[in-house]
Amino acid sequence: MTAFPCKLAVLVALVLSAGAAVAPARAQSAVADGQKLAFDRGKGNCLTCHVIKGGDLPGTIGPELRDLKTKYPDRSELTAIIFDETKRNPQTMMPPFGRNRILTEQEISAIVDFLQTL
Template structure:
């Protein structure tokens, strides 16, 4: 599931996490968002990480991060896979 999540996260037409985040192994990362490192320390509760990916504007109305779940950019299953990948970083 982690490998599938990485594919989605790195896919420029899907997750496109690299547009804003530095991620180990990613080419041409952006610097708008924080680097995705030590994610288990930053999000000890994985459900909060999922919530952040689903709709970051719930915690920060000024967030530039797309609400991947609320806007149906990714399916629920795709979000679950991305969460597993990001949580492994």
């Protein structure tokens, strides 16, 4: 009767460790997706206005995007800026990517994942 709990514990440990191994891969994928969107001239288009390390032909209208995890440790603030910066700064030139449905919430989240690595 004691063998069953031991087998169950081993099974649970295996499932949890498999899930833990998948999580970093998903996070890496989200960062890569976010970079692709940020550099995509037709979608996120962040390089039109911002200097971003690794990007070609950056603009200078907006601030350089670096050290954002330090500047915005709570990702919800950075997400809100991308979703609709006009709420915080009505005079901004930044498009409201979420409000205008230029980017989905999932795409904005991926971009935030990427920006927090800079």
